[in-house]
Amino acid sequence: MSxxxxxxxxxxxxxxxxxxxxxxxxxxxxxxxxxxxxxxxLVLHPNGVLKLYxxxxxxxxxxxxxxxxxxxxxxxxxxxxxxSALAPPVRxxxxxxxxxxxxxxxxxxxxxxxxxxxxxxxxxxxxIIAAGGVGAEFFNARENxxxxxxxxxxxxxxxxxxxxxxxxxxxWQSTPPNVRAFSRLSxxxxxxxxxxxxxxxxxxxQLFYPAQIMAGAPPWWAALAQTGSAYFNLGWVMTAVAVLxxxxxxxxxxxxxxxxxxxxxLRGLAALVGSLAGGVVLFVASLKAMTAFWGEPFQGGxxxxxxxxxxxxxxxxxxxxxxxxxxLDTYFGAARGAAGRAIRTAVALGGAAALxxxxxxxxxxxxxxxxxxxAQPEDTSLVWTLLFLAIVLVQRDLFGGWPLRRGGTAA
Amino acid sequence: MKRxxxxxxxxxxxxxxxxxxxxxxxxxxxxxxxxxxxxRSVKVDVISExxxxxxxxxxxxxxxxxxxxxxxxxxxxxxxxxxxYSALITVTTLQGEEKRILLDSGWSNAWMDYVFEKxxxxxxxxxxxxxxxxxxxxxxxxxxxxxSTLKHNPKIKIIAPKTYYPEDLALLRDKGRFTAKDKAxxxxxxxxxxxxxxxxxxxxxxxxxDNTGLYKIMPGVAVKMFDVPILLRVxxxxxxxxxxxxxxxxxxxxxxxxxxxxxxxxxxxxxxxYQPYGAYGGLxxxxxxxxxxxxxxxxxxxxxxxxxxxxxxxxxxxLWAEKAAASGVPIVKGTDTYKTYKRQSLVARASNxxxxxxxxxxx
Numbered sequence: 001m002s003x004x005x006x007x008x009x010x011x012x013x014x015x016x017x018x019x020x021x022x023x024x025x026x027x028x029x030x031x032x033x034x035x036x037x038x039x040x041x042l043v044l045h046p047n048g049v050l051k052l053y054x055x056x057x058x059x060x061x062x063x064x065x066x067x068x069x070x071x072x073x074x075x076x077x078x079x080x081x082x083x084s085a086l087a088p089p090v091r092x093x094x095x096x097x098x099x100x101x102x103x104x105x106x107x108x109x110x111x112x113x114x115x116x117x118x119x120x121x122x123x124x125x126x127x128i129i130a131a132g133g134v135g136a137e138f139f140n141a142r143e144n145x146x147x148x149x150x151x152x153x154x155x156x157x158x159x160x161x162x163x164x165x166x167x168x169x170x171x172w173q174s175t176p177p178n179v180r181a182f183s184r185l186s187x188x189x190x191x192x193x194x195x196x197x198x199x200x201x202x203x204x205x206q207l208f209y210p211a212q213i214m215a216g217a218p219p220w221w222a223a224l225a226q227t228g229s230a231y232f233n234l235g236w237v238m239t240a241v242a243v244l245x246x247x248x249x250x251x252x253x254x255x256x257x258x259x260x261x262x263x264x265x266l267r268g269l270a271a272l273v274g275s276l277a278g279g280v281v282l283f284v285a286s287l288k289a290m291t292a293f294w295g296e297p298f299q300g301g302x303x304x305x306x307x308x309x310x311x312x313x314x315x316x317x318x319x320x321x322x323x324x325x326x327x328l329d330t331y332f333g334a335a336r337g338a339a340g341r342a343i344r345t346a347v348a349l350g351g352a353a354a355l356x357x358x359x360x361x362x363x364x365x366x367x368x369x370x371x372x373x374x375a376q377p378e379d380t381s382l383v384w385t386l387l388f389l390a391i392v393l394v395q396r397d398l399f400g401g402w403p404l405r406r407g408g409t410a411a
Numbered sequence: 412m413k414r415x416x417x418x419x420x421x422x423x424x425x426x427x428x429x430x431x432x433x434x435x436x437x438x439x440x441x442x443x444x445x446x447x448x449x450x451r452s453v454k455v456d457v458i459s460e461x462x463x464x465x466x467x468x469x470x471x472x473x474x475x476x477x478x479x480x481x482x483x484x485x486x487x488x489x490x491x492x493x494x495x496y497s498a499l500i501t502v503t504t505l506q507g508e509e510k511r512i513l514l515d516s517g518w519s520n521a522w523m524d525y526v527f528e529k530x531x532x533x534x535x536x537x538x539x540x541x542x543x544x545x546x547x548x549x550x551x552x553x554x555x556x557x558x559s560t561l562k563h564n565p566k567i568k569i570i571a572p573k574t575y576y577p578e579d580l581a582l583l584r585d586k587g588r589f590t591a592k593d594k595a596x597x598x599x600x601x602x603x604x605x606x607x608x609x610x611x612x613x614x615x616x617x618x619x620x621d622n623t624g625l626y627k628i629m630p631g632v633a634v635k636m637f638d639v640p641i642l643l644r645v646x647x648x649x650x651x652x653x654x655x656x657x658x659x660x661x662x663x664x665x666x667x668x669x670x671x672x673x674x675x676x677x678x679x680x681x682x683x684x685y686q687p688y689g690a691y692g693g694l695x696x697x698x699x700x701x702x703x704x705x706x707x708x709x710x711x712x713x714x715x716x717x718x719x720x721x722x723x724x725x726x727x728x729x730l731w732a733e734k735a736a737a738s739g740v741p742i743v744k745g746t747d748t749y750k751t752y753k754r755q756s757l758v759a760r761a762s763n764x765x766x767x768x769x770x771x772x773x774x
Contacts, residue, residue, distance in 0.1 A: 046477055046478065046480035046481045046482070046644065047477065047481055047482055047485060047644075051476075051477030051478055051481060052478075053478060053480055054474070054477075054478035054479060054480075055478070055479070055480065057478075134700050134701075134730065135699060135700035135701040135702075137467045137470060137471070138470075138471065138474060139470035139471070139473065139474045139699065140470070140699055140700070140701040142474075143701075144701070203704060206702065206703070206704045206707075207701065207702055207703060208701070208702060209697075209700075209701070209702040209730050211702070219704055222704070222707075226708070227704060227705060227708050228704025228705070228707055228708065229703070229704050229705050229708075298672065298676065298712065299708050299711050299712045299715065300670075300671075300672045300708045300709040300710070300711055300712015300713060300715070300716075301670055301672050301673055301676065301712065302668075302669065302670025302671075302672070302673055302705075302709075303639055303669060303670060303673065305670060305672070305673045305676065306670070306705065306708075307708070308704075308705055308708070369480070369644075370480075370640070371480075371640035371641065371644055371645070371646050372574075372640060372646060373638065373639055373640030373646060374640070375639075375640075376639070376640035376641070376642070377642075378478075378479040378480050378642045379480065379640065
């Protein structure tokens with residue numbers, strides 16, 4: 001495994017013995033939770049300071065931030081900061097500043113200022129308003145542009161992890177880090193553009209009236225999914241991401257490593273196809289569980305009756321699994337041996353269930369400023385989950401685990 | 412594209428066989444199905460379905476105030492843009508007796524006083540000719556004009572969702588007065604009520620009377636509270652169900668946040684002799700004049716549920732109503748009566764796809 005994330009994780013780095021390490025890990029997790037909450041209050045809380053949880057605008061910022069963190073640490077392997085002589089905390093501060101600046105630039109500069117103005121109108125609120133038509137004012141325009149950006153970030157995230165986890169450094173294992181970073185970023189971006197165009201763009205072109213049928217095909221999945229919403233695709237993409245993360249973070253790359261060590265074309269293909277297959281299985285299992293709990297959904301149903309909500313909720317559950325896996329590995333070390341991995345997997349799934357319970361609890365209602373209940377169209381747990389994940393990734397990858405762990409050589 | 416076998420197991424199921432429900436607890440065995448009784452007819456007069464006149468201004472206020480999840484009591488809504496939602500429901504019983512229900516009390520007192528006068532509501536309230544008021548939910552455009560009702564009859568019985576926030580009850584019962592700061596730092600009066608409610612207040616929950624899920628308020632008429640989270644920090648909505656002789660189930664809603672098909676799905680599972688017939692009210696779809704594929708889903712679903720009469724307005728969205736009508740949904744067209752009112756919604760269109768101010772429908 002060649003990524004920066006892996007080098008900063010793993011048991012044995014915690015200060016002191018196992019018990020002390022576990023206590024420190026728990027303390028660190030609590031601090032990360034607190035930072036997440038403070039940031040939520042400052043940036044996203046509906047009655048906080050900046051109130052950016054509109055919801056899609058805040059969602060787009062957080063989704064792009066996570067994509068940037070993954071691109072810096074995994075796709076780019078921490079280049080160029082990784083080779084610097086800066087101490088981990090200083091390097092972490094610099095890398096975090098770069099990640100935040102990149103996020104702001106990608107959303108406001110690249111999508112809003114450049115791509116939307118000169119290429120694909122719907123990526124820019126101002127370009128949408130300038131184009132005119134029904135409903136073309138700032139609120140709708142920003143939500144629609146943000147929806148497109150969220151979808152692109154999802155495609156990028158999925159392919160970043162598929163390429164970096166699956167193919168490893170192949171075929172650039174012998175090239176300098178800078179060449180490898182740009183090459184992998186280029187490939188991931190190219191694949192993400194294609195995935196976005198096929199999986200999500202057809203939904204975004206339907207967000208306008210009349211639908212932009214010359215720019216995008218009608219949602220091809222509508223007949224089988226009983227909805228034209230691309231939450232259908234977001235659902236299985238996120239369950240595939242969860243499979244990739246679990247196999248990499250909790251299982252040490254098994255079973256993909258059986259086909260070529262840490263990198264290689266066979267391993268890459270196996271990871272891509274295997275994670276998709278596993279993702280579909282998890283996707284269907286999640287939907288079946290929801291059907292057992294809420295009854296059958298149906299076309300045109302809303303809230304928990306809506307097929308599109310069930311797909312989104314499958315993605316939300318996957319988000320809890322991903323966060324739980326990263327938090328477990330970051331704060332409590334990696335598992336050793338098959339039994340250890342099985343236990344860690346069970347603990348991670350338990351953690352995901354706990355996150356689910358928390359998000360829909362009265363405590364979260366008070367802490368996050370939500371309205372009690374589930375399936376509100378203006379609320380998705382992915383925003384809070386990704387914000388929490390971003391905090392974990394910043395500490396893990398940009399600060400090299402500091403102050404919890406010694407050393408750390410990420411971005 | 413044909414569905415594969417494994418996809419059949421997914422949540423996406425055939426609409427004709429739809430049997431979903433909002434809550435698992437709502438499902439009942441066939442033997443336990445509820446007999447609502449029957450009414451001869453239901454007439455709905457649109458007092459006002461125009462909750463605000465300028466959609467863009469409403470959205471701008473909301474955006475500046477923090478977005479769709481922000482508390483409605485912290486946003487500096489432009490008072491000049493406020494209208495309100497209210498409907499008068501006249502039920503004719505099987506014995507020929509008429510009962511009247513006021514659904515909601517709008518937002519701006521000035522507007523509500525005006526539209527109430529047009530329909531003779533003050534006199535009906537003063538004479539006790541309106542049997543009770545149903546508050547669909549605690550949103551500003553359904554509640555904040557409550558003074559316009561109470562000043563004519565402060566003791567009217569009100570049926571409201573139990574999922575209120577403290578500000579809501581303060582406005583209803585304790586002379587509440589609320590302001591918010593606008594961008595310039597000035598206080599904007601949001602809502603006030605100088606006539607506290609002194610009558611019976613029935614608070615509804617999803618469990619209903621005797622855990623039946625429903626509140627039967629007269630033969631053939633019931634209220635169902637759906638406990639759903641709603642934008643602008645509001646929760647829960649009351650829906651009126653009617654069982655009309657020789658026709659079937661009719662729903663009358665304020666905003667229908669739970670979803671029109673979820674309402675009929677609930678009825679299908681729980682009502683003896685269920686027969687879908689009609690719907691009146693806001694359907695909470697393309698209210699912001701934007702589109703989403705899920706609105707197409709609702710059009711397909713409504714057709715599959717075989718409703719005979721859909722009188723839509725308010726938060727349904729003109730786009731949805733027009734597109735639904737074009738797709739074969741039996742949309743009840745309105746008239747041009749609304750043009751005789753002193754103000755109109757800027758999104759009103761010549762298609763008359765809305766049953767709008769001054770119109771009525773009989774089920």
